Amino acid sequence: MxxxxxxxxxxxxxxxxxxxxxxxxxxxxxxxxxxxxxxxxxxxxxxxxxxxxxxxxxxxxxxxxxxxxxxxxxxxxxxxxxxxxxxxxxxxxxxxxxxxxxxxxxxxxxxxxxxxxxxxxxxxxxxxxxxxxxxxxxxxxxxxxxxxxxxxxxxxxxxxxxxxxxxxxxxxxxxxxxxxxxxxxxxxxxxxxxxxxxxxxxxxxxxxxxxxxxxxxxxxxxxxxxxxxxxxxxxxxxxxxxxxxxxxxxxxxxxxxxxxxATVAVEALKAGEYDYRKEHIAKTWATAYQGEDLDAGRLIKRAFENNQVAPTQGFVMNMRRPPFNDPAVREAVAYAFDFQWANQNLFYGSYVRTRSNFDNSELAATGVPEGAELALLEPFRDQVPPRLFTEEYNPPDTEAPGEIRANLRKGLQILRDAGWALQDGVMTHGETGARLEFEILLRQPSVERLALPYVQNLERLGAKATVRIVDTAQFMNRVNTFDFEMVSAIWLQSDSPGNEQRDFWSSATATVEGSRNLAGVSSPVVDALIEEVIRADSREDLVTAVRALDRVLQWTFYLVPHYHEEDDRLVFWNRFGMPENTAPSGPAILRWWIDPEKDAALRAAGVLTDR
The missing domain is CATH 3.40.190.10 (Periplasmic binding protein-like II)
Incomplete structure (x- = not known):
């Protein structure tokens, strides 16, 4: 789906x-x-x-x-x-x-x-x-x-x-x-x-x-x-x-x-130029929506509970090309991302760290594999990292003060163990002479403030990373042709994963331009587990297969995970009626309607443009 x-x-x-x-x-x-x-x-x-x-x-x-x-x-x-x-x-x-x-x-x-x-x-x-x-x-x-x-x-x-x-x-x-x-x-x-x-x-x-x-x-x-x-x-x-x-x-x-x-769009909403906005920027949600209309209840700011599977979001590494064809590099650079600092200093503590491709659901792999999931993974034991069977995957965190320094030391050790060493301040591979340099491709300026502190931490690892923001057309062309090293991306996931997982992760799509296999995942194990997901004949079997797939993807280190929201944050003019019951996936504007009395009150207050 x-x-x-x-x-x-x-x-x-x-x-x-x-x-x-x-x-x-x-x-x-x-x-x-x-x-x-x-x-x-x-x-x-x-x-x-x-x-x-x-x-x-x-x-x-x-x-x-x-x-x-x-x-x-x-x-x-x-x-x-x-x-x-x-x-x-x-x-x-x-x-x-x-x-x-x-x-x-x-x-x-x-x-x-x-x-x-x-x-x-x-x-x-x-x-x-x-x-x-x-x-x-x-x-x-x-x-x-x-x-x-x-x-x-x-x-x-x-x-x-x-x-x-x-x-x-x-x-x-x-x-x-x-x-x-x-x-x-x-x-x-x-x-x-x-x-x-x-x-x-x-x-x-x-x-x-x-x-x-x-x-x-x-x-x-x-x-x-x-x-x-x-x-x-x-x-x-x-x-x-x-x-x-x-x-x-x-x-x-x-x-x-x-x-x-985006700033102009927010101001246009507050001026009554349009009716409804789903707010994804934490700073805007926390600071931008204030004033008389909000105080008077003419403009509504409301978070709705959302019980759907969280999107997969993060900095995606292109494994088709250096430096991210080296799994040690992919693992190491994740230690330079300081989610906790960003959440507190940039996002007003409003996000939850993403650790799974299917977060906020029973589909997420947690703990270590056991029972039916272990049995499903056992035939692939010699094809996946041994840690998959003994450790729970979690992205590096910085809950304790100063923990980013410990994380960077861990990242440096991973690189050194894989044959990398600092030369003239840049991490360089001892055998190939390759330098740890890459570009982070963005199309949204709002993501730049997340990327720049990450770049500063990467420098402490000896990695030379640059941020490049391009227009949407150029961004889509480069992404569709896999012309990037690292890119900020998001996949929407389903409560019932299936055939779309082939497009996300299968070997068959790793070289198909325009596919959503951005990372270039090409693994017989992943391919086999995708087919287990697709052929599952019960919900229980589906959950088992998805967890196994999720676990292998986690230990592939194709992604520096970002974060997700636990609510739908909506701002809208108080002119709508909405159903008494909300689906688990959250509210949807196409189930709402114009409430004549509320609409008339807003028009009487002169806050809506003629439409």
Whole structure:
């Protein structure tokens, strides 16, 4: 699952009111990765929405950066935020289960117990925005174009689809090359259905500013590349009354305004230029939101509890090239990062140190391997560091005063043991003469204040590191082509990891430009454990396999871990209603709505611009 990207184990069943007859039909509207879906076939709406939420009003959001393409399916260009609102997928995920999908374009699904194939029965009412029906031909076209011309992620995601065929105009069957990829029916449920008739004669691999044809709850109303994009709710949206859509997409228009500077964007929010901001900068959260509007309750500053898996974030080391092809270097440079100092002096003590690729969840590897996890790792004992079996991995910390000096001494010793020595003040390899020099590539100036103290500590290790900040376009080009030594990066993780882990860490993607295997992880052990994650046939087996994978990645030292938040920190104008229940993943603005009384009060106070 992508950050969000499983059918009860049962005999082959089907759903739909179509003419195909099968033995022992057992309608199913949903698929769960493990066990049964939470919501039964007669559910009216998800628990975390308000089914009576009023429709209407205009929502304005903001982002720092820009966009130059309306094609979100390729690695070229920068697509705008919100573009996914235009596209319906075969099925849609619930936000209060680890990994379950429910009917959308596909009103029904069938799969055998071994999940070696899946059939989707399309809703005959499904339509694109031009009123053209969505058919099996569109589904087959979507899979083919994404696998052959889309971003590398799609080739990895759908690699195990061996055959795709239309059984009739509204029925599609996918046959797999393996029966060991148990989440593949769900992964295919995430397939966006693209209009074949609209793409005929057009180059899918190129960026475009021609508004695409979609099928989702919103369409593009207006835009200016790099400045703003406005979506309008489709009033005759074909799926509006489906249980999976009730209570969602309540705003008549959603506009994203783009700013070039984060400070300007914060001031624009306080001036009423837009409505809602998720604040990721600790200093801004602590100091920037003050004044009469906040005191009067017109502007709300609120932290919402978040129980989802924390992102993986840190300084990623490119193991494809020196100096980080040396594991001793990767381990040593982590000792120069002083998280505790940064947290107290830069971040107002608001962060938690990241130590796992799946922090804040049961998936994180802790302690030492035992039980089923130990049994899973035992065959690889001679291929992984021995410490993996005897020590709990933890990134170096500096809880005690002066501990950074001890950490630096430890880092120096690791380097010396690996054949490095100081020459003219720079750490140099005794055999190759290579100097410990590298660049830290950034695109956000806010991260520079974290990187510069790290550079100063690295100097005490004899490492000569420089910080380079580039614009977004150059940053993405260099990252996509792996043209960096160290880069600040983040991966969003899932409560139910699966096929996306291939794109993150597998040998097959280590040399594929545009993949998210930024570190260049290429290990038979990691490859084998990823497949264990993908083939897990119970939640218990999945947790075991993910912990084993996490543990091996921890001891690979591909990352200098940063930190994560335990809450969603939101600042918004008090014009919204929101559901009584919040999903474990936290609040989502697309489940909110404009409260007419609150909105009128703000307008009477003169704090909102006309919209």
């Amino acid at each position: 992508i950050r969000g990207m499983a059918l009860a184990v049962m005999a082959a069943t089907w759903i739909a009111t179509g003419p195909i007859a099968r033995a022992d039909p057992e309608p199913t509207h949903a698929i769960a990765m493990h066990g049964e879906p939470k919501y039964g076939p007669d559910f009216a709406h998800f628990d975390y929405v308000n089914p009576d939420a009023p429709k209407g009003g205009h929502l304005r959001l903001a982002w720092v950066g820009g966009f130059d393409s309306l094609n979100p399916f390729i690695i070229k260009g920068r697509p705008p935020l919100g573009i996914g609102l235009m596209y319906d997928t075969l099925m849609t995920a619930s936000a209060d289960e680890p990994f379950s999908h429910y009917a959308l374009v596909a009103e029904g699904i069938e799969t055998p117990e071994d999940r070696s194939w899946v059939i989707f029965h399309l809703n005959p009412n499904a339509r694109f925005h031009d009123d053209h029906p969505m058919t099996a031909e569109d589904v087959l076209f979507s899979l083919d174009i994404l696998r052959t011309q889309g971003a590398p992620l799609y080739r990895v995601y759908y690699a195990d689809v061996d055959q795709a065929e239309a059984l009739d105009d509204h029925t599609v069957k996918f046959t797999f090359s393996t029966d060991m990829n148990r989440e593949l029916p769900l992964v295919l449920g995430q397939l966006p259905v693209l209009p074949k008739h609209d793409w005929d004669g057009r180059d899918f691999t190129e960026t475009t500013l021609e508004p695409p044809l979609g099928s989702g709850s919103y369409r593009i109303a207006d835009f200016e590349a790099g400045r703003f994009i406005r979506y309008e709710r489709v009033k005759d949206y074909w799926a509006a009354d489906l249980p999976t859509q009730v209570g969602l997409y309540n705003f008549d228009t959603i506009q994203y305004d783009y700013y070039r500077d």
